[in-house]
Amino acid sequence: MNNHIEKRIELKAPVSRVWRALTDYREFGEWFRVKLNGPFVPGQVSRGQITYPGYEHVQWEAVVQKMEPERLFSFTWHPYSVDPKIDYSKETPTLVEFRLEKTTSGTLLLLTESGFDNIPSDRRIEAFRMNDGGWTEQMKNIENYVTQTS
């Protein structure tokens, strides 16, 4: 089991096109299904209203971190905070990063979401270093075990 999410997707569109779809707040809203109040600005809070059917009661809130043109777009948020009864602001947010790479057919988009474990990064590095990747390996064993017996 990983403590982060990683996705790779090949897009048949130029990097500039993908960059716009990610960072123009209206375009982002189109595919993400959120009506955002205004443009993304690094260091600032982005707010809006989810337009995904069934989740229209959900507020979107994220803090834009980095916008390195056609390379990296990142924000922190509380992923899929869909339960209005829960105060998500008390929880540590996760970090979402979109990285773009030019390919022969278009763009490679790498998405990562990390920080689910809320462990200070120096401690995490220590845990990984001690066991040379064994952490991930053992988590996998545990996951296999859990899946087999459930």
Added chain:
Amino acid sequence: MSRKRRSSMPAKRPVRAPVFAALGDETRLSLVTKLCDRRPYSISQLTRGSKLTRQAITKHLRVLESVGIVHSVRTGRESLFEFDPQPIEGIKQYLDFVSEQWDQALSRLKSFVED
């Protein structure tokens, strides 16, 4: 645990961070790996073959117990420790849910930029 795919938020929102934190330690992870066979172990059994003292092992077991990954049962004078997969299943379900939402969002992005 149900095997069918979930399209909605898991009903019980797991307390994730402490579970991850409890597992983010080599000693505790190796204890969990050992306890995974679902047999109850005594502290002496878990200390055997380890460089750590009984006290140190006990401390680690208490951390795991505090997030529900292990339960202790008293039999006579001894405490036995047992593995409980529920908290780990809980965070796995939650990560699966978030992961699935991303799959859907990225496929919408794909059709959006490729059209």
